[in-house]
Amino acid sequence: TQIDWDAFTQALDPVEVIDEPVLIKKRSRDFFWYSPILNAELRRCFGDLVAVPKSVEELARCLATAFDFDAPVVVRGGGTGNYGQSVPMDGGLIIEMTGMNKILEIGDGFVRAQAGALMADVNAALRDHGREMCMFPSTQDIATIGGFVAGGSSGIGSIANGMLRDPGNLRALKAMDVTSDPKEHLFEGEDVLQVHHAWGLNGVITEVTLRTVPAQDWIGCIATFDDYATAYATGYALAQMPEIGCKLISTVDARITDYFPRLKGHVRSAKHLMVSMIPADQIDAFRAVIEDNDGVPDLTLTEDQRIAAKLPHVFDFSYNHTTLQVLKADRKATYQQIGCPAPPDPQAIADLRPKLGDDVWMHHEFAKVGGEIVTFDLPIIWFTSEDRLAEINATYAANGFPVYDAHTWQVEGGGLKNADYRHLAWKKRMDPKGLLNSAKSMAWDSVKDLSPEDIEAKATT
Ligand code: FAD
Structure with a gap:
């Protein structure tokens, strides 16, 4: 019309x-x-x-x-x-x-904010209370807390506190329906999953309540290694040490570091990296782990030292910021999202590397999912054709590394794999005319004429 x-x-x-x-x-x-x-x-x-x-x-x-x-x-x-x-x-x-950006309440172990609040602003406000967000994406300066809940999944802090969907991290949210008289609906506890990661297709989030953790003085660390699998094995060793409470562990193939000009002179060149954030009082133990594993802890900076040295945050070399650093120099680069066998297996990584070809450069993030340590690979891929990308995906999958395709614009196509009928049942309740971002769901058209209960029933069949 x-x-x-x-x-x-x-x-x-x-x-x-x-x-x-x-x-x-x-x-x-x-x-x-x-x-x-x-x-x-x-x-x-x-x-x-x-x-x-x-x-x-x-x-x-x-x-x-x-x-x-x-x-x-x-x-x-x-x-x-x-x-x-x-x-x-x-x-x-x-x-x-972004105009609805008030931080509404900082309470015991939580922060409640309007959906348009920037995560960097939320973190700054929490700092004054000795707290920090339990996780945040590396885009915190421009990304909103509502966008993270509607579109994101994990971030810096996930190696300590799990995924956003893990119980207790996202405590509550309010979402508004699209009707002639829109109202806010409160989702608490497990019910937040009805709206989390639904890409804004089943209600407009107005407010979110997230778990917070005690703030720490973080040291931004970059260690270098001669061998990628050793960097990965060291990351896994570190992730398992209860005496070292990391907030971030990422490993990056040496070839990617050519695209990190701001690190030149600060870390050994042409070496594989382990990027991490370590509490200040555990830094000696961290250095010992790196040296025991034949690595060199090149960079260990407090926040003040980082600012004085005019260096970016170490998390600018993690998650999808790694990809961004390469794309800044060369738009032929792209990436993929790959799951890895759990528990992490350095030998499986070493075996897979030569099978992938010179156009795939690994980059792993360590996180916890339901309390278990896992890794996922966000490799840099030098794109030549869709066929070659499909071949790379097939190599990963055939070796036990599932692909969560980053090259699809439908919510069911990436990490989700199947339709989330709970999301769609709530869409029917909250958005009866199907006005909210409906094109993003492959399954919506096939269920839009059903009742919410009938749609929900599909979730269990
Ligand atoms: P947008 O991109 O604006 O929106 C995301 C989705 O949420 C859209 O479907 C939108 O319609 C919907 N939405 C937005 N606001 C609302 C609302 N109030 N109610 C309902 N729906 C809404 N993601 C991670 O999870 N972890 C990472 O570490 C991470 N790192 C990244 C690094 C880079 C360099 C880039 C480019 C992206 C990264 N991402 C990451 C993806 C993205 O940045 C995050 O998911 C981010 O939190 C999205 O927030 P946003 O405000 O920009 O959301």
């Missing part, structure tokens, strides 16, 4: 809108360009109007108006997702959440 956007804008008053085409185009993008495949598919998808609500009431007005006009809606936080999660495939209204 054709929407009268002038009438729509009038109906939104007094909510701030952005209707300049250049700015709408900017807000129709995220970091999908990491993938040449997604880039080709998504770069010409744009919204029609952006609204920037500043309160729950203004957000309700946006959603009621969208409901009245049958307008597709995509919610946007910082727009740092990697799979086009916040790209409006069907045009329509983009709701930018």
Whole structure:
């Protein structure tokens, strides 16, 4: 249906809108360009109007108006997702959440904030209370807490505190429905999983409550090794030591470090890296572990020393920031998301490396899932064709390393693998007209005419 956007804008008053085409185009993008495949598919998808609500009431007005006009809606936080999660495939209204950014409560072991709060701001506020977020993505300066809950999964802190979905990390959230009279709904305990990682297709998160942990003085460390499997084995050894409470452990192939110019002169060149964050009072024990494993602890900096040396955070060389450092120099690079056999097996990594070819450079993140130490590989891949990417995926899979495809814009296509019918049942309840980011679900069309209960029943069959 054709929407009268002038009438729509009038109906939104007094909510701030952005209707300049250049700015709408900017807000129709995220970091999908990491993938040449997604880039080709998504770069010409744009919204029609952006609204920037500043309160729950203004957000309700946006959603009621969208409901009245049958307008597709995509919610946007910082727009740092990697799979086009916040790209409006069907045009329509983009709701930018960054105006709803209040930190509402810092309590005993938790922080409650509006969904549009930036995670760096939340962490800064927590510091004044001697606390920090139990995990955050390396994009914390531009990513919102609501976007992390709707689109993210883990981050810096996950080696200590698990995945975001692990019990107790995401304590509660509120989400608003898309009806003629939108209301907030509270999800607590396990029920947060009805909305977590649903890519904003089953409600607009207005508020989240996350677990916090005591703040520590972290030392940013980079150690170097002659052999990749040894760096990986040392990472695993470190992850298992109760006396060293790491916040981050990442290993990076030596060839990737050529794309880290800011580390030149600070770490040995052409060596494999282990990037980590270690509590200040455990740094001697850390150094001993590195040296016992034939590594060199080249860089161990307090936050003040890092600032004085004008160096980036060590986490700028971890998670998908590693990929970003390479992409800054060469857009032919891309990446993939790979699960690894658990428990971590350095020999399996050593055996796999030569099978992958020179166009795949490993980079592992260590995390806990349900209390178990696991790793996942976010390799740099020098993209030549979709066929070659498929071949690389097949090599990983054939060797027992499952692929969670990063080159798909559908929620079922990546980590999720199958439709999440609990998400879709809640979509039916919260978004009966199917206006919220519906294109991102492959399964929605096949269930949209069923009742929420019938959709939910599919989850158990
Ligand atoms: P957006 O990209 O704006 O949105 C993400 C999804 O959530 C979209 O589907 C959007 O529609 C939806 N959404 C946003 N706000 C709301 C809301 N209030 N209610 C309902 N739906 C909403 N991810 C990780 O998990 N861990 C990492 O360590 C990590 N590192 C990254 C590093 C780089 C360099 C990049 C580019 C990405 C990384 N990511 C990581 C992915 C992404 O940055 C995070 O998931 C981030 O938290 C997303 O937040 P955002 O505010 O930018 O969300």
